[in-house]
Amino acid sequence: MSPPPPREPETMASEPLGEQPPVREPTHKWGIGAFLLVEGVLLLSAAFIGALLQPSTSDQRISVVTIVVGSILPVLIATGVALLITRLRGNGPRIDLRWSYSRQDFKVGLKFGLIGLVATTLAAMVWTKIVGKDNATSAFSALVDSRSLPVAAAVVMFLYAWLIGPVCEEIIFRGLLWGALERLQWGRWAVFGLSTAVFAVSHLEPLRTSLLIVIGIPIGLARLFTGRLGASVVAHQVNNFLPALTVLLISLGVMAP
Template sequence: MGWRQRVTSTQPGEPAGALESPEAATPPEHRWGFGAFLVVEAVLLASAAFVSVLLGPAPPGRPTPVSDVLIGTITPTVLAALVAVLITLWRGNGPRIDLRLEWRWADIRMGLKLGALGLVLTTISAFIWTQAVGESNATSAIGALVEDQPMSLTAAIIMFIYLAVLGPVCEEIIYRGLLWGAVERLPWGGERWTRVAAFLLSTAVFAVSHLEPLRTTLLLVIAIPIGLARLFTGRLPAAIVAHQMNNFLPAVALLLTTLGVTTL
């Protein structure tokens, strides 16, 4: 899990700190589990539903207001991620320990590698999936938001930043952070099998929670390299980087579409 404890050498002639204990130091146990994840999911879904009713449909042919982009698309996910962080502060040891938010260059490199792999897999899978369901059914929820609804430049840039940077951070906190930590807390099968279970469950829930039934299979493919980054490193930043890489090209495509440069 990356929690290793250094000990100082007591042998003459050996540099201090040269030995590393073969036993992993156990992180402090948090006092939250699946209930915390269910609360966060409820916040996500309830806030999205409330905002959708509050804003209503945008008039056709008019640019989507920046406020609608911020409130309708970004706010529910950001709010849910903030609630997840607050739960770790209230019932645990804070996000750095409970969600494994320790930044290491090795994790970033792993995230970049698996993110690149994810881009290849996603491109191939998206092509096959589009051929299977047809072009008319291939639009994602966010793609549907901007389809035939040109955004202002400011709104398009905000959407790009959310998709490529902020959104992956928030989603990883929820699924490969909070949900993963809830699974790891269960006393079954030893550490290795618990981590595998966390990988499988978080991958499946991530895909289903987008509430896009036709795209669930594609979302599963997208989620696998991201989950592997979390599994291999034992920390969240690698998954965040992999997720950001996976979202980058679709975010660019969406930006160009909203600006009228190309079409989805």
């Protein structure tokens, strides 16, 4: 009588050949404190640079430097700190902030950006009727309102408002803040709602907070539905194009403020 065949190990029966356990992305060690630090850096650097560049005369050249550098540099510094935090306390921006820029991100971002552009335009029209034209002007538009800028400065402001600024703001709000709230194990809709509200309030324009919430909703939805930052960046850039173009034309004196 031949001996019975050897039994296979139980592990081979429980784990079919070729199947691998799901790979979990590594978690980061930074949280809400990182976002608060970045916001503090933004406010302090804006105050410091504003005081440093405060013109002592009515020289137009000094005024231009104050507008361009004072508006852009604090946001770039704060964004740099946010990216550095993901390197020192996490796994880098690609993993921690869900950074990507694929064709799908572009398509979804474009769709939500166009929806947001229409919604923002309609909301701005209603808001202007309620509070008046003077009170409806954004802080960014007020920087170049009723003054002409050199062509180079006007183009820099346009490119910043349209392309660069949205990248920076998305890294801070839909990247760093979003990731910090997820680390607290908040639900995805709660993260979306709070990050949208904080985005609006952080602009420090109390009269325009409700309008900024309308602006932030489609941008946040692009982040929510894709789970990636690239889509919200595109949506933000699409939404900012017409306002940035308007500021460019006003600053060059082509359009009346």
